[in-house]
Amino acid sequence: MPISEYVYHRRVQFPETDASGIVHFTNFFKYVEEAEHAMWREAGLSIADPANDLRWPRVATSFEFKRPLRFEDEFDVHIKVAEKTRKTLRYSAELKKDGEVLAVGSLTIICARRPPGQPLRACDIPPDISARFEAARS
Amino acid sequence: MPISEYVYHRRVQFPETDASGIVHFTNFFKYVEEAEHAMWREAGLSIADPANDLRWPRVATSFEFKRPLRFEDEFDVHIKVAEKTRKTLRYSAELKKDGEVLAVGSLTIICARRPPGQPLRACDIPPDISARFEAARS
Amino acid sequence: MPISEYVYHRRVQFPETDASGIVHFTNFFKYVEEAEHAMWREAGLSIADPANDLRWPRVATSFEFKRPLRFEDEFDVHIKVAEKTRKTLRYSAELKKDGEVLAVGSLTIICARRPPGQPLRACDIPPDISARFEAARS
Amino acid sequence: MPISEYVYHRRVQFPETDASGIVHFTNFFKYVEEAEHAMWREAGLSIADPANDLRWPRVATSFEFKRPLRFEDEFDVHIKVAEKTRKTLRYSAELKKDGEVLAVGSLTIICARRPPGQPLRACDIPPDISARFEAARS
Numbered sequence: 113m114p115i116s117e118y119v120y121h122r123r124v125q126f127p128e129t130d131a132s133g134i135v136h137f138t139n140f141f142k143y144v145e146e147a148e149h150a151m152w153r154e155a156g157l158s159i160a161d162p163a164n165d166l167r168w169p170r171v172a173t174s175f176e177f178k179r180p181l182r183f184e185d186e187f188d189v190h191i192k193v194a195e196k197t198r199k200t201l202r203y204s205a206e207l208k209k210d211g212e213v214l215a216v217g218s219l220t221i222i223c224a225r226r227p228p229g230q231p232l233r234a235c236d237i238p239p240d241i242s243a244r245f246e247a248a249r250s
Numbered sequence: 251m252p253i254s255e256y257v258y259h260r261r262v263q264f265p266e267t268d269a270s271g272i273v274h275f276t277n278f279f280k281y282v283e284e285a286e287h288a289m290w291r292e293a294g295l296s297i298a299d300p301a302n303d304l305r306w307p308r309v310a311t312s313f314e315f316k317r318p319l320r321f322e323d324e325f326d327v328h329i330k331v332a333e334k335t336r337k338t339l340r341y342s343a344e345l346k347k348d349g350e351v352l353a354v355g356s357l358t359i360i361c362a363r364r365p366p367g368q369p370l371r372a373c374d375i376p377p378d379i380s381a382r383f384e385a386a387r388s
Numbered sequence: 389m390p391i392s393e394y395v396y397h398r399r400v401q402f403p404e405t406d407a408s409g410i411v412h413f414t415n416f417f418k419y420v421e422e423a424e425h426a427m428w429r430e431a432g433l434s435i436a437d438p439a440n441d442l443r444w445p446r447v448a449t450s451f452e453f454k455r456p457l458r459f460e461d462e463f464d465v466h467i468k469v470a471e472k473t474r475k476t477l478r479y480s481a482e483l484k485k486d487g488e489v490l491a492v493g494s495l496t497i498i499c500a501r502r503p504p505g506q507p508l509r510a511c512d513i514p515p516d517i518s519a520r521f522e523a524a525r526s
Numbered sequence: 527m528p529i530s531e532y533v534y535h536r537r538v539q540f541p542e543t544d545a546s547g548i549v550h551f552t553n554f555f556k557y558v559e560e561a562e563h564a565m566w567r568e569a570g571l572s573i574a575d576p577a578n579d580l581r582w583p584r585v586a587t588s589f590e591f592k593r594p595l596r597f598e599d600e601f602d603v604h605i606k607v608a609e610k611t612r613k614t615l616r617y618s619a620e621l622k623k624d625g626e627v628l629a630v631g632s633l634t635i636i637c638a639r640r641p642p643g644q645p646l647r648a649c650d651i652p653p654d655i656s657a658r659f660e661a662a663r664s
Contacts, residue, residue, distance in 0.1 A: 125422055126436065127552060129545035131298060131597050136541045137308040138283075141276045146401055153460070160269060160402065160459050170275045174312030180370075183436050183545050184429070232318075263560055264574065265412045269405035269459050276403060284539050291598070298540065298597050321407050321574050322567070407574060413584045414555045421552075436545060446551045450588030456646075508594075 114246035115155045117192040120147035124185045134180035140215050141173060144205045147189035148219065155244040166241075167232060168221045171200065175217040185209060192248040198236050199223050201245060252384035253293045255330040258285035262323045272318035278353050279311060282343045285327035286357065293382040304379075305362045305370060309338065313355040323347060330386040336374050337361050339383060390522035391431045393468040396423035400461045410456035416491050417449060420481045423465035424495065431520040442517075443500045443508060447476065451493040461485060468524040474512050475499050477521060528660035529569045531606040534561035538599045548594035554629050555587060558619045561603035562633065569658040580655075581638045581646060585614065589631040599623060606662040612650050613637050615659060 122143055130136040152159050159168055181187060187209040195202040200222045207214040223237040260281055268274040290297050297306055319325060325347040333340040338360045345352040361375040398419055406412040428435050435444055457463060463485040471478040476498045483490040499513040536557055544550040566573050573582055595601060601623040609616040614636045621628040637651040 125418070126425060126544055127418055127421070127550045130540055131543035131545070131547045132305055132307075133545045134307075137311065138276045138279045138541060141279065142401070142403055145276075145403070149402060149460070158460060167270055169270075169272075169318070170315055172312070172314045173275065174310070176310045177308055180307070184425070184434060263556070264406055264563060265414060265556055265559070267407035268402055269407070269409045271407045274403045280539070280541055283541070287540060287598070296598060322563070322572060408581055408583075413587065414552045414559075417552045417555065443546055445546075445548075445594070446591055448588070448590045449551065450586070452586045453584055456583070 114244055115151060115193070116246050116248040117190065118147060118151035118154055120150045120189040120191065122146065122187060122189065124181050124183055124187070126183055129183050134182055135185075137175070137177060140175050140177070140207065140217065141219075143187075143189050143207065144173075144191060144203070144217050144219055147191040147205065148203060148221075151191055157241060157244060164238075165225055165227075166235075166238070167224045167226060169224055169232065171220045171222050173217065173219045175215055177215045179209075179212065179214045181207075181209070181214060187214065193245050194218070194247060196237075196242070196245055196247050199234050201237075252382055253289060253331070254384050254386040255328065256285060256289035256292055258288045258327040258329065260284065260325060260327065262319050262321055262325070264321055267321050272320055273323075275313070275315060278313050278315070278345065278355065279357075281325075281327050281345065282311075282329060282341070282355055282357055285329040285343065286341060286359075289329055295379060295382060302376075303363055303365075304373075304376070305364060306359045307362055307370065309358045309360050311355065311357045313353055315353045317347075317350065317352045319345075319347070319352060325352065331383050332356070332385060334375075334380070334383055334385050337372050339375075390520055391427060391469070392522050392524040393466065394423060394427035394430055396426045396465040396467065398422065398463060398465065400457050400459055400463070402459055405459050410458055411461075413451070413453060416451050416453070416483060416493065417495075419463075419465050419483065420449075420467065420479070420493055420495055423467040423481065424479060424497075427467055433517060433520060440514075441501055441503075442511075442514070443502060444497045445500055445508065447496045447498050449493065449495045451491055453491045455485075455488065455490045457483075457485070457490060463490065469521050470494070470523065472513075472518070472521055472523050475510050477513075528658055529565060529607070530660050530662040531604065532561060532565035532568055534564045534603040534605065536560065536601060536603065538595050538597055538601070540597055543597050548596055549599075551589070551591060554589050554591070554621060554631065555633075557601075557603050557621065558587075558605065558617070558631050558633055561605040561619065562617060562635075565605055571655060571658060578652075579639055579641075580649075580652070581640060582635045583638055583646065585634040585636050587631065587633045589629055591629045593623075593626065593628045595621075595623070595628060601628065607659050608632070608661065610651075610656070610659055610661050613648050615651075 332342040
């Protein structure tokens, strides 16, 4: 069964806050990436599998911030496969606390390979990996 | 003279890299924010001035990544005021190394105030701060 | 029942690794602090409780590193209250993976208060907090 | 001329602060490492030189914290080679702002090599690298 979405639970840690008293915005991107990696584990995969030479560089990412997070807040990252192409995956993500949307983001990654001594180059997602993911309906 | 753009020079530090051997993408957002704060200092301001009760929460941000950065690379962040409204500033940013564009980003911030015991609320940018910035031509 | 020790389970996240392929050493200090805060929650407390004006600055900390951690490794932080004085708590910590010790650390914190408009100053740990912790036997 | 000490100038960046309003203590270790890498560059070296297979894992590190740093503070890291052995370098470091000592730390690193497909193992510091460093007098 391919995976289309995943909910990742997290608590805010102290160094993620800044002197304005809230979570520094760059951590929202870390939270989405943690959710992505957890979704891959759920799919039986690792985004950095020592057994293959694939890399998954980030192509583009964005966030709109609506409400802040504070120290020790518990929240969920709802991550979805929004689009799957031959070479790329695009995720959409919502951060929610107590049912309220805090932020909405997007992350696009591309499959790449680094032949020894050559630069990284984009390649098709191998079928056994591609088969594990499916774009979410909505 | 209001400021419209600024070039911030930086070197990659080791903890900014990750196990894939390149700078972790979240640091690109930190680099732009460092450039923003340097531009504010250049304008005679601090983004977190203890002498006022203003806050500048980040409303939205995005990045497109074209080429990686590695440990000890030197690069420049070219940040511009792309748009100025009554309450917001939107910056555009380019990361360049040896004249080559590595990544292109955008960051929108809003002026806010936190009255004691009340939630943060958006407010007009005070005239003495607004006067220091001007949207870049191009 | 006062608390003397706590075991905190954690998985390595990608941005915690660096270009040498292992967890950057500064994250070991973050892991211990996360374990400390989890131990405080277990004791019914928050290290940064908005309901009081206490602060817990770090006075000293150290680590000896024996074995590395890698992306997606799961490990435990065994944190103990090694010493409790009127104003300070000293923790010792061991990071373990599969029963093997990866690193051994120490962290000393002091109770402090910041009267409005004055600098932070050390103070006695309030009895209701002190009663929650007890130095471990061994 | 071997190098024995180096002064590294730095400004506090916003994400380095935490919700208590000061620099999170783990960043003091990052500052010392930045100073170390700058000292190596000053000695004509890179701590992560793609041209050799050496690694410099951190063996032990410690810090005593005396005064806090805040956003936009400028400070210096005074790093010294405190001891040089066949396989290790031990640095001592002082963070100073306006001549005042904020924190005092220590960092020990060991020279290691990772033969292909084998675990990392300690080795003697190569003569051309060892010759660039000398323990400071005091």
